Amino acid sequence: MVHGSPVEIPRPSVGVSVPRVDGAAKVTGEALYVDDLPKRDGELHGATVRSPVARGVLRGVRLDPAFNWSDVTIVQAADIAVNTVALIVDDQPILAATHVNHVYEPVVLLACADKAKLARAVRAVTLDIEPLPPVFDMEQSLAKVEIIAGEDNVQKRYLITKGRADVKVEPGAVNGESATAIDAAIAACDVVVTGRYFAHHQEQMYIEPQGVVAWWDTDGAHATGSIQCPFYVHKAFTKAFLLDADRIHITQAVTGGGFGGKEEYPSIIALHAALLAQKSGAPVRMIYDRKEDIEATTKRHPCICEITSGCDRDGTLRALSIRMIMDGGAYVTLTPVVLSRGTLHAAGAYRWDDVRIESIAVATNTPPNGAFRGFGAPQTIWAIERHLDAVAKKLGRDPIDLKEQNVLREGDVTSTGQVLRSSVAGAECLEKAVLASDYRAKRARGPVVSGRTARGIGAAVFMHGAGFTGSGERYLKGKVAVDLLAGGRLGIRTASTDIGQGTETVFRQIAADAAGIAVDAVDFAVPSTTTCPDSGPTVASRTVMVVGSIVENAAKQLSARVRAEVEAHGGTFGEATDRLIAREGPITSLLQYAPPSFITWDDTTYKGDAYPCYGWACDVAEVEVDLDTFEVTVVDFWSATDVGKAINPVMCKGQIEGGSLQAIGWAVSEEITWRDGHITNPRMTNYIIPTSLDAPRFQTILVEAPFAMGPGGGAKGIGELPMDGGAPAIAAAVEHAVGVAMGSLPLTPERILAAKQASERTSA
Amino acid sequence: MSLADLHFFKMTREPSLDALCAVVAERHAQGLATILYAGGTDWMVEQEMRAPLHDEPPLVVDIGRMGELRGISLAGDSLRIGAGTTYLELERSAVVQARAPMLVRMAKDVGAVQIQARGTLGGNLATASPAADGVAALAAYDATIVVKSARGERRIAMADLQTGYKKSTRAADEIIVAVELAPPPEGSPWYWRKVGARRAQAISKVALAGVAVVENGTATRFGVGMVSVAPVTARMATTRALVLGKALAEITAEEIDHAVDQDVTPIDDVRSTGEYRSHVARALTRDLLRQLGARV
Numbered sequence A: 001m002v003h004g005s006p007v008e009i010p011r012p013s014v015g016v017s018v019p020r021v022d023g024a025a026k027v028t029g030e031a032l033y034v035d036d037l038p039k040r041d042g043e044l045h046g047a048t049v050r051s052p053v054a055r056g057v058l059r060g061v062r063l064d065p066a067f068n069w070s071d072v073t074i075v076q077a078a079d080i081a082v083n084t085v086a087l088i089v090d091d092q093p094i095l096a097a098t099h100v101n102h103v104y105e106p107v108v109l110l111a112c113a114d115k116a117k118l119a120r121a122v123r124a125v126t127l128d129i130e131p132l133p134p135v136f137d138m139e140q141s142l143a144k145v146e147i148i149a150g151e152d153n154v155q156k157r158y159l160i161t162k163g164r165a166d167v168k169v170e171p172g173a174v175n176g177e178s179a180t181a182i183d184a185a186i187a188a189c190d191v192v193v194t195g196r197y198f199a200h201h202q203e204q205m206y207i208e209p210q211g212v213v214a215w216w217d218t219d220g221a222h223a224t225g226s227i228q229c230p231f232y233v234h235k236a237f238t239k240a241f242l243l244d245a246d247r248i249h250i251t252q253a254v255t256g257g258g259f260g261g262k263e264e265y266p267s268i269i270a271l272h273a274a275l276l277a278q279k280s281g282a283p284v285r286m287i288y289d290r291k292e293d294i295e296a297t298t299k300r301h302p303c304i305c306e307i308t309s310g311c312d313r314d315g316t317l318r319a320l321s322i323r324m325i326m327d328g329g330a331y332v333t334l335t336p337v338v339l340s341r342g343t344l345h346a347a348g349a350y351r352w353d354d355v356r357i358e359s360i361a362v363a364t365n366t367p368p369n370g371a372f373r374g375f376g377a378p379q380t381i382w383a384i385e386r387h388l389d390a391v392a393k394k395l396g397r398d399p400i401d402l403k404e405q406n407v408l409r410e411g412d413v414t415s416t417g418q419v420l421r422s423s424v425a426g427a428e429c430l431e432k433a434v435l436a437s438d439y440r441a442k443r444a445r446g447p448v449v450s451g452r453t454a455r456g457i458g459a460a461v462f463m464h465g466a467g468f469t470g471s472g473e474r475y476l477k478g479k480v481a482v483d484l485l486a487g488g489r490l491g492i493r494t495a496s497t498d499i500g501q502g503t504e505t506v507f508r509q510i511a512a513d514a515a516g517i518a519v520d521a522v523d524f525a526v527p528s529t530t531t532c533p534d535s536g537p538t539v540a541s542r543t544v545m546v547v548g549s550i551v552e553n554a555a556k557q558l559s560a561r562v563r564a565e566v567e568a569h570g571g572t573f574g575e576a577t578d579r580l581i582a583r584e585g586p587i588t589s590l591l592q593y594a595p596p597s598f599i600t601w602d603d604t605t606y607k608g609d610a611y612p613c614y615g616w617a618c619d620v621a622e623v624e625v626d627l628d629t630f631e632v633t634v635v636d637f638w639s640a641t642d643v644g645k646a647i648n649p650v651m652c653k654g655q656i657e658g659g660s661l662q663a664i665g666w667a668v669s670e671e672i673t674w675r676d677g678h679i680t681n682p683r684m685t686n687y688i689i690p691t692s693l694d695a696p697r698f699q700t701i702l703v704e705a706p707f708a709m710g711p712g713g714g715a716k717g718i719g720e721l722p723m724d725g726g727a728p729a730i731a732a733a734v735e736h737a738v739g740v741a742m743g744s745l746p747l748t749p750e751r752i753l754a755a756k757q758a759s760e761r762t763s764a
Numbered sequence B: 001m002s003l004a005d006l007h008f009f010k011m012t013r014e015p016s017l018d019a020l021c022a023v024v025a026e027r028h029a030q031g032l033a034t035i036l037y038a039g040g041t042d043w044m045v046e047q048e049m050r051a052p053l054h055d056e057p058p059l060v061v062d063i064g065r066m067g068e069l070r071g072i073s074l075a076g077d078s079l080r081i082g083a084g085t086t087y088l089e090l091e092r093s094a095v096v097q098a099r100a101p102m103l104v105r106m107a108k109d110v111g112a113v114q115i116q117a118r119g120t121l122g123g124n125l126a127t128a129s130p131a132a133d134g135v136a137a138l139a140a141y142d143a144t145i146v147v148k149s150a151r152g153e154r155r156i157a158m159a160d161l162q163t164g165y166k167k168s169t170r171a172a173d174e175i176i177v178a179v180e181l182a183p184p185p186e187g188s189p190w191y192w193r194k195v196g197a198r199r200a201q202a203i204s205k206v207a208l209a210g211v212a213v214v215e216n217g218t219a220t221r222f223g224v225g226m227v228s229v230a231p232v233t234a235r236m237a238t239t240r241a242l243v244l245g246k247a248l249a250e251i252t253a254e255e256i257d258h259a260v261d262q263d264v265t266p267i268d269d270v271r272s273t274g275e276y277r278s279h280v281a282r283a284l285t286r287d288l289l290r291q292l293g294a295r296v
């Protein structure tokens, strides 16, 4: 539509799959990712010298005297004003100063104009490290075999209690009264099942590795790069450089994927580049190659869950006790928040009368684990889903019947005591996925063996909290600015980044419909800490649901003013806008998020409304297992997913299918392999993510149980949910096909063979 | 380092195979290596893995268009495939489809289509990795490799090619010109099965190549090559002897397993475990022989 043309009412765009705004530039190669940004005058390349040792005392740094260092900038810990990466706990240095705590820990930074010389310079640095015994195993860390962090290696603990286990709050207690109470509650049940489940590391493997360009000028420090959360980097600069907020300018470049991997890590690479830039006086570009990126940056937290549960003979779930450990890696980074989400999802999408969940994150001498799509929930959902499969087996029932019987419904109460008042769609998703996949008939038929392959089918039911946990949004105070622009256009300024998931497009759709204008009459500013307000981080499935609702309200507000002007003095939307601007100067609506008033949450007791609402889903996987090689092929994948309201159905399905494929990779082929704290497969050739040929046929059913406070008529968070169900659905299908119940990920042929041989040995 | 950061190097072409032999010989005499750039799919990966430390840029000769290394022809009972033949060319060749279909099937499992369009049989043989799919397929055909240097041309039987991990009897100055093989009669059974970690872009955990001629229930010709189960491509001498010595229907699963265990020495590495590879080596061999008529 030509803007300014008389009273043409644009068609609503919410619910329509408008093309991605950023699509053309990305497919034609016009989009400038950080490594494509034009070279700045005098620019240098930056590189990092990293520890080859997992744990030790840093005695010194030797520079090869035979090497010509004259054109190489060198930064060490002593050069840094405040040597701390600002996050939750101040335990991580920007550069190791006295100790190293994991292999690949950064120790020295180098910059040089000649990239080949820079590579040689890295080799001309020797780190004198006196090794100390490292701890790689989370249970050994918990057992305090060595104290490697703080007083007891523990990074964070939580305790959730409900019902009879809710005897008193005892954070930190291992065998307190609540443990006795839950044990008693379980012991009184008809059927008791115990299991142990393990979930492994996962690499985000965004297509674009991490990178930043940093420089200093009279305005202060600048950094531009592949960044998910510009204000995190801003905060890190404030702390490290002791700079005023307005002297720091962090801008997102076009970003090729993040999946959480670019949530907290960019602070480190940006600090490194800025330190080199500060010392050299020149702009510095740091771009990791794939190997360095896989080795040094964060991964999904490994997690062990020990679960004991009790239920009635008729399958009614009663009591649940979980003891879980997460491996935080060498520094705390975001581990407390990941552990929190993992803990809050550990009871699954089910009703339990009595619950006790005790969770602990411990340090190990491995690179810090961090944010990854799902944020701890896929690990605990893996465990509870596998556990319920085991309970069903013991009851002699199909798992889906047990899950259907116990899935949370409207009015039910979660493990934190949250009453689910509305937008509860677990049962609906289950029904739709089961129907579409013909699950019941296929289960009843048993595994289909043809030739040397066996086919099986399995399902997982799950929910995922949308938005920040508990009172998070209240502290966060996310803001968005929407400008009223000449001719009746709107300009969105937000720190929420489009990292490939489609934020730019969806925000435009939301704003356009709220204002009653066309999508292409809405602009989206490049996220920058200098020009955009802090909308909170682009994480936690909160962008559309939370930030989108601010966008919606701001657009509504501006449109109301323009429409009032039209009422009063006539003309088109565009003309009225121009009159308003002429009269009042620039007009902006700067709004802050108003969290739903019904939310109550107690951070000390971990009770209340953990999330404003949940997305719900049921995944069904049909697999073929080769009986000779135990290769698992996921043939078909059904997902019925409740998104509240699909703002852009094609992109929404894209998130679900992409997330499901990421879950499939995590389940069957992705595995970080380690030797002495070194990663032995830091390449795309041997860290095996699925290719398009490995993708199953996806059948995605969008379920819409709107959230009253969600934008566009009820949108909920969708980013993380699709990561949760793939692994347990596939494991259930593998169990159906070949009778091997796998409790540990990944389901590689090597592991399935070993498990089968072990079970044959015990049954023999 | 990324490939974009490669040091500058000199890249040339030579007008003929003889001229190429002369250049290679001359540099060889001075202790200098010459990179023969065929598809570049092995060489470029090597460059990326190593930091650009050499100040002396290597000489790279693009042999991609050298006529003498190209072409596929059948003369009498000998199929000759130029060393510069790509996997995609194998897949599309009518002669190879008819007379050496297992090569076609193997080629479809190499990397993905991008690699198939660039990678060559000559490059696969030159690297001589135990993980090379092409080498195993040629081992099953008991092919012969034609090599040439300034000293002249000679032939190396596949059985004599590899001497250890990525080591071969081909001299450093010998250029691989072609492979020759005697194709079994049209319609003869063949076997190719690759087990990798995903459906494309996967280096074999194990792969088995096999060709056979069966007359009256007995194999009169039987060749196999197995990938990634030993320091060199496994030619499976014990298994071959077992199969050639007996009616197929009489071969037992235990005999097969026993023979395979003699023939492979798999290890744990980043791609798989020795235990799994042993299991798959036995399972694939049974599968092959089952298809030939063994009752296992």
Ligand SMILES: Cc1cc2nc3c(=O)[nH]c(=O)nc-3n(C[C@H](O)[C@H](O)[C@H](O)COP(=O)(O)OP(=O)(O)OC[C@H]3O[C@@H](n4cnc5c(N)ncnc54)[C@H](O)[C@@H]3O)c2cc1C
Binding pocket: B034, B035, B036, B037, B038, B039, B040, B041, B042, B043, B044, B045, B069, B083, B084, B109, B110, B111, B112, B115, B118, B119, B120, B121, B122, B123, B124, B125, B126, B127, B131, B132, B133, B134, B174, B175, B176, B177, B201, B202, B203, B204
């Ligand atoms: C992503 C990827 C996937 C791959 N997947 C597979 C796979 O599935 N299976 C597999 O077997 N391999 C695979 N490879 C390895 C590689 O593609 C093959 O080994 C290929 O056949 C190499 O051929 P090339 O022409 O590209 O060799 P080049 O890289 O051009 O050459 C490799 C070496 O051989 C030498 N050389 C080349 N031609 C000759 C000749 N005629 N005479 C003497 N020396 C010569 C060169 O000097 C060089 O040292 C893969 C590689 C990549 C990058």
